[in-house]
Amino acid sequence: MSINLHSHAFAGNPLRSKTPKSGDPFSPSQALGTLKTRLLDSGHVAASPDFKVLLFRKGRPLASSSEGIWKLGWIGLWDCKELLAKSGVEMVGDSVVYLGSTAEEDVVYWAVDVSGENGLVPELGGRRSSFVELRTLMVATDWADEDAMGQLAIAGHARALLEWHNVSKFCGRCGEKTVPKEAGRRKQCSSDSCGQRIYPRVDPVVIMLVIDQENDRALFSRQSRFVPRMWSCLAGFIEPGESLEEAVRRETWEETGIEVGEVVYHSSQPWPVGPSSIPCQLMVGFFAYAKSLEINVDKEELEDAEWHSREDVKKALVAAEYKKSQITAAAKVEQMCKGVEKGQNLAADFNVESGELAPMFFPGPFAIAHHLISSWAFQDAVGGGQARLKQPSGSFSSL
Template identity: 65%
Template structure:
């Protein structure tokens, strides 16, 4: 069945919501002292580090009890375990609710970190997409950890791709505990702020409101259908992007465009991995489909009843349990494979000619909101109104 969530996956970061009890720069001073001081200082438990390698966060998995599903959690470590990493490589994620509690992330892809994440200590680097599927969607703690991991990956990826000033080409340096960067040329000194790529994602609906336009890309697993999506051009509004992308990819002309909700998406393609998905309902003014084969494998109108059936017979809980077991095996060093194919074997015993992305994706909520005739344009994610 379609699954309802109190917030989108990767949203609701508990660190960003927590009241800051210390400034980023004071937290940086403390981290610096911990990295430079002797071993006695390394016992400070309130300073926690999340390490990532090639975009994969370090995690641990708790073994299942009886018939329960394994639970993964972020593998926070102490500063002493990454003391060989440059201070400039750390980014401040936020503070906890207690005084002195600080959370950091660091990319150790090019660092010598010994056996960290080898599985011998119960910790392993796991693909964020796999963790996304494996997270217990009913567990607020698990979803909070997922959003922290997504934030860390997005911030570290921004550091990787903003090494040089876009104004003069000089190398940049981190400031404000890694939350900003600044050109190192004294004559320039431009400050650079984290950026993400906005993407419109839209469910196109016919005039009678009984069919939705769904598409397939060649990279999709077999029989998966989803919403149209596309990047925003300079000087273009969100609504204009929805209309243009729909027309370019499918030949369908769109009229009214209504906002639904938005979702951070730090698991995009390698060329643009960190995106903000901005979701809309869009009402078609034409019906004839002309697919741009350079963009899509196919696009078709699907009836509301057909979509309901797909949502009903797809076992999203099975997908979550399968992925959670996979993470558990990876953390034990048993399964080093990171293929996502098995994560999407989500069908129940009943067969459907199609299935919809899982509840970790905004596409799921756009489609299920429409299929189950909930009031449009909004639901629990938004007090949406027509833009």
Template identity: 70%
Template sequence: MPITLKSPVFAGNPIRSKTPKPTDPFSPTQAFETLKILISGQTHIQEPSLLTFKILPFRKGRPLAGSSGDLVKKWHLGWLTFDEFKVVLEGSEVSLSEELLVYLGYDDGDDEGEKSGVVYWGVDVSLGDGLVQKFGSQQLSFVQLTTLMVATDWADDKAMGQLAIAGYARALLEWHTTSRFCGSCGEKLIPIEAGRRKQCINESCKKRIYPRVDPVVIMLVIDKENDRALFSKHSRLVPRMWSCLSGFLEPGESLEEAVRRETWEETGIEVGEVIYHSSQPWPVGSSSMPCQLMVGFLAYATSFEINVDKKELEDAAWHSREDVKRALTLTEYGKAQKTAATKVDQICKGVEKGQNLAADFGVESGELLPMFVPGPFAIAHHLISSWAHQV
């Protein structure tokens, strides 16, 4: 049976579902003013004192995380209060300033109309080498987001929400790292609006820039007549993993045109009808393109002879519906989850072991499957599954 999710992995962020009024204490503007007061050390805070600030540190794109040791509950994000974060930074290479923190969202706690709640911030502490040991003593560690992605219980809405928050924070912080200078005049860019925008410091320019989203088309190409689908294999993926074709949108190009062009360039297959399926935020791509949006399509082939571009792909091949169904049925995604959760637990305890997480996907009774496809954390899985199980 296909695996269905309430929302795609990295979507459904629970702290970005509403836009607060500018006058609310947990709005970006008001929360940032409170932040400046806290950093200055002033204590005469009135209305803003109803707020709690929680901060999620990142190091080289990896969020701080911990493990309960219970592999059913798996991992949790390493949120710190403002006071805890301030103590951690003492004696480190990172100086506490309002420009360091980026507004992520809020939970207003407004069950009875009382304006109180939690404001969430992200922060990049990649320059603080000594912080790794400090967090390690608390059994917290900076864990790769893709590892957390595999380790997440995809049926747990709360866990999925935490993963979405971490994904959004990573994308925003990576954007800050890569967007340091104005593209118009070359002057320095500084954060504004609590880190959600940046602005050129040149008085004659003052250009504002916003976090960009790079659209990526991902498509399952289908041969209707022979009831099969086209799969590709990349050398950068683990052996035996087959997935959908994908590629970036080019200027002046529609999404459907991009699907047809990328399919032709990579495999020599011509595509006619293109049907939208779904989309997924993807903040775990390269740091040069930290805010990607995967836009998924089913595409119907009008030619069938494959001519692989070896610069782009290791291989491409048609696979029958029955073969794909078998791969989906026998691939042990639950086992991969437990493997990743164990790795997170080891990392947080300082006992990281080099283990290929995906190697456990395609194992049944000790036999390696001839092919397997990405897990439910990837839009490719849902494109493939929707075709394989359609009536």
């Protein structure tokens, strides 16, 4: 059966990113002012709000792991300051990025990039920590665990902001250096004659499951970078002056020669695990109904594309395989945090425990492609039929 999620991976961030309000200690500007004051103090002053910091190195957040469950490696402000000082790094207010606060705690959360300090892997509270690739944490996250999904969303938000800061060091209008403003929520050109304001941007990407209604099948593609047996939905960037629906039709036609008619929105997902040059994408998912069926693959874009029946797709959506992949990735994270001995390999990639490998599989439940495919494949199981796909709800109750 299909896997239920309240929200996609990287969505549902539990931290509130507040708009600036005068006198609010949890607003970005007020919190940053308080943080700078405390960094100048020589003693430890316990006061509200408290501050917690998440270190990143080369896009990887600091994480710890115990019994197969990973957590973000939050560090108290003073521990962070002392830790960086030991490595010869001075923690300053302009180097941190505001992430938000929680409703239950008097805590403000920050992120800081320490990519220049390759040896910075602290041992905190008796537990080893490690800088772990966000994609690895994504696969290792138990998608049924709401807290774990929230941690992943925070890490994704933080990585996107820090990577945006790394690629926006200079003004695109005049070429002068930029400086962070509003606790890292935006940047501004340092030139008085320019003063260009720069905000984080999200690059929209359409991702579509192309459906042949008459023959009850869907179109799947392979790229050369995919691992063996993996297939997924078509996807592509939106061009200037183009609507989402137009992008779906154009990309499908360019890559497979299939003409698309009706395009129906399904859901969207922030995707902060792409290349560092694109800090965050917004995957916008659609069902696209085919008007033609003959495939003509653009070999510069795709390795192959094929129609597959609903029954074949159901067989490929084996939840046990995805669960084992999650457990294997979680074991990798734990080994990384403990420190893998020289010559010792990390946990091997997952395989089906018994029997032959399935002829095909799809991206896991952390990807919107999985839910587009699952929603179509199991539409009869939720009693929706074709009408359900034509009028998808805003929730994931139909997945």
